[in-house]
Amino acid sequence: MKPFNNAFTIFLSLLVEALPFLLLGVLFSSALLLFVNERNLVKRLPKNPVLGAFAGSLVGFLFPVCECGNVPVARRLLVQGVSPAVAVGFLLAAPTINPIVIWSTWAAFRDRPEIVVLRVVFSLVVATVIGVIFSIQGDLRPLLHPNLVRAMPKLRSETPETEEKPALLKSGTYLLGQSGGTLRLDDATASEDILEAIAPDAVIATNASGKQRWQLFVDNTIAELRELGGVLVLGSAIAAFVQVAVPREAILNLGQGPVTSILVMLGLAALVSICSTVDAFFALSFSSAFTSGSLLAFLVFGPTIDLKSIGLLLSIFRTRAVVYLFILAAQLTFFLTLLVNLHWS
Amino acid sequence: MTNPKPQMTNRLWIPWLDALALAVWGLLMLKYWLTGKLNILIHPAYHWLCVAGGLGLLAVGGYKIWQLWKQHRRVRREVEALSESHLTLFPPGWGSMLLLVAAIAGLSITPRPFASQTALEVGVTDLLSATRSQPQSFRSLKKPEERTLIDWIRTLNVYPEPDEYTGDRVSVEGFVIHPPEFPKGYMVISRFVITCCAADAYPIGLPVKLPPNSPKYPADTWLLVQGEMITETLVDVRKLVIQATQIETIPEPKNPYDY
Numbered sequence: 001m002k003p004f005n006n007a008f009t010i011f012l013s014l015l016v017e018a019l020p021f022l023l024l025g026v027l028f029s030s031a032l033l034l035f036v037n038e039r040n041l042v043k044r045l046p047k048n049p050v051l052g053a054f055a056g057s058l059v060g061f062l063f064p065v066c067e068c069g070n071v072p073v074a075r076r077l078l079v080q081g082v083s084p085a086v087a088v089g090f091l092l093a094a095p096t097i098n099p100i101v102i103w104s105t106w107a108a109f110r111d112r113p114e115i116v117v118l119r120v121v122f123s124l125v126v127a128t129v130i131g132v133i134f135s136i137q138g139d140l141r142p143l144l145h146p147n148l149v150r151a152m153p154k155l156r157s158e159t160p161e162t163e164e165k166p167a168l169l170k171s172g173t174y175l176l177g178q179s180g181g182t183l184r185l186d187d188a189t190a191s192e193d194i195l196e197a198i199a200p201d202a203v204i205a206t207n208a209s210g211k212q213r214w215q216l217f218v219d220n221t222i223a224e225l226r227e228l229g230g231v232l233v234l235g236s237a238i239a240a241f242v243q244v245a246v247p248r249e250a251i252l253n254l255g256q257g258p259v260t261s262i263l264v265m266l267g268l269a270a271l272v273s274i275c276s277t278v279d280a281f282f283a284l285s286f287s288s289a290f291t292s293g294s295l296l297a298f299l300v301f302g303p304t305i306d307l308k309s310i311g312l313l314l315s316i317f318r319t320r321a322v323v324y325l326f327i328l329a330a331q332l333t334f335f336l337t338l339l340v341n342l343h344w345s
Numbered sequence: 346m347t348n349p350k351p352q353m354t355n356r357l358w359i360p361w362l363d364a365l366a367l368a369v370w371g372l373l374m375l376k377y378w379l380t381g382k383l384n385i386l387i388h389p390a391y392h393w394l395c396v397a398g399g400l401g402l403l404a405v406g407g408y409k410i411w412q413l414w415k416q417h418r419r420v421r422r423e424v425e426a427l428s429e430s431h432l433t434l435f436p437p438g439w440g441s442m443l444l445l446v447a448a449i450a451g452l453s454i455t456p457r458p459f460a461s462q463t464a465l466e467v468g469v470t471d472l473l474s475a476t477r478s479q480p481q482s483f484r485s486l487k488k489p490e491e492r493t494l495i496d497w498i499r500t501l502n503v504y505p506e507p508d509e510y511t512g513d514r515v516s517v518e519g520f521v522i523h524p525p526e527f528p529k530g531y532m533v534i535s536r537f538v539i540t541c542c543a544a545d546a547y548p549i550g551l552p553v554k555l556p557p558n559s560p561k562y563p564a565d566t567w568l569l570v571q572g573e574m575i576t577e578t579l580v581d582v583r584k585l586v587i588q589a590t591q592i593e594t595i596p597e598p599k600n601p602y603d604y
Contacts, residue, residue: 002463005456006459008454009386009456009457009458009459010543010544012456012543013386013387013456013542013543013544015447015451016374016377016383016386016542017386017387017391017395017541017542017544019370019374019402020391020394020395020397020398020401021394023398023401023402023405024398027401107391107541108541108545109541110540110541218405218409218412221405222360222363222367222409223363225367225405226366226367226440226441226444227440228440229366229370229440229441229444230439230440230442230443230444231440233443233444239544240544248466281542281544284541284542284544285544285545288545288547
């Protein structure tokens with residue numbers, strides 16, 4: 001019974017510590033769905049790829065969403081015409097670079113402030129670099145999900161390179177046929193319709209009465225708590241099980257190697273899919289046995305891409321692009337955190 | 346569209362389940378707070394957060410239950426709207442079911458603090474070596490006899506030479522561990538330390554040399570050990586050891602951890 005009791009205590013302690021943060025994160029993201037004016041925001045973001053990617057990474061401070069909330073927001077931003085650098089930067093960094101996640105990481109690693117700081121720095125670096133890489137593509141359309149491409153407004157002359165790409169022209173024609181107007185008119189009307197089709201919450205939110213908004217807020221809060229809470233329960237169960245059931249020798253063997261520890265944690269990050277608001281507590285339960293670099297690898301890579309978010313990402317990107325994102329994020333995280341391990345040991 | 350009724354009736358439960366799962370979690374967190382069990386789970390610095398979270402979950406779940414109760418008929422529409430507008434990871438009802446089962450387990454099984462067996466599994470080497478908290482510029486301002494176990498371990502981390510402390514008065518509380526490799530007449534007095542929650546608990550401890558003719562204290566007994574510091578070679582290593590002069594059995598403290 002002892003191992004069971006210990007596992008149960010760990011399991012409950014993770015949940016009791018994490019749920020308040022999850023609730024706070026969900027309340028924020030539900031409120032922002034209603035109160036942040038995305039259109040104004042989009043107009044103010046810089047066009048330069050590097051600045052754009054960096055700015056996109058920091059937009060998370062306005063949208064404290066974890067990796068489930070960021071995909072719908074990124075989708076809406078793309079539909080409203082942000083540059084690829086901004087969208088990808090936002091997508092990868094928002095789940096980490098936001099006040100609630102930084103606070104919960106601080107709560108978990110109070111005695112190791114370097115973990116908190118490096119998590120933020122590395123996430124910014126990874127998101128900005130990948131944002132810039134994706135901006136080389138110039139126009140993201142070939143990498144995006146066809147449904148989303150149809151919803152995007154930009155087919156004007158301000159992006160001349162689009163004319164060279166036949167695939168894009170095809171989607172443009174389609175868009176024309178759908179709305180039956182000129183391309184310029186498209187921007188104002190068609191994207192609103194399609195936005196409603198793919199992101200109904202956003203449109204309902206802007207048009208709703210006070211009472212409807214409140215209801216939307218409540219329902220969105222409950223839906224996110226249900227989903228993310230479910231994943232949290234599974235994640236906590238896994239963390240508790242590993243701590244109690246896997247022999248400590250085995251964990252130490254894996255966890256002390258500068259390379260193996262990072263690989264194990266990257267794998268765990270991809271598998272466990274725990275929400276970024278509370279993943280610091282999961283990492284914490286490995287902190288006595290694993291290298292600092294590997295804990296960082298978990299904290300930096302997990303929020304960018306994991307098993308759960310792949311499904312969501314496929315609603316934005318084609319498979320090819322998700323694979324690029326996955327590989328780039330994993331490689332960058334690996335090299336950055338390996339530096340930490342080698343430098344500190 | 347031929348016969349959607351059975352599925353619909355099934356799905357009517359889902360909003361109730363969602364709301365109930367959240368409300369029960371709110372109750373559980375408040376219960377831990379009221380019964381003092383929160384001490385076993387998380388660091389006191391975060392108790393307020395747990396209380397606020399519990400109240401918040403109870404409010405959200407309770408409000409939804411009240412709403413569902415009041416507007417029985419609107420549910421059908423909401424179920425349809427929700428299933429369309431949200432990206433779901435689980436089949437309907439699963440997320441809430443997981444939450445609810447965890448909360449019910451929490452209500453029915455009382456969490457227990459870790460014991461000597463766990464400390465031994467983590468390893469006596471860990472037990473007597475470094476703590477994780479970095480003692481950067483740590484200086485213990487406390488008199489030796491006022492130091493707790495963790496104060497002692499932190500002091501030792503900064504000045505590891507055991508002879509430094511010879512003759513210092515000691516008075517510490519903790520539970521008993523009997524490492525198998527220790528000779529007769531010796532044991533370890535130990536406590537778990539947490540920085541955030543039970544998931545990061547790790548044991549610290551100091552060896553105790555029992556006075557002659559003292560009874561054998563069973564593992565996990567909580568003791569107040571008083572005596573003075575000496576240096577001895579235990580299991581081939583020179584160590585700081587408490588030479589006990591007085592040992593008193595005490596009840597398990599409400600808050601078993603040290604910080």
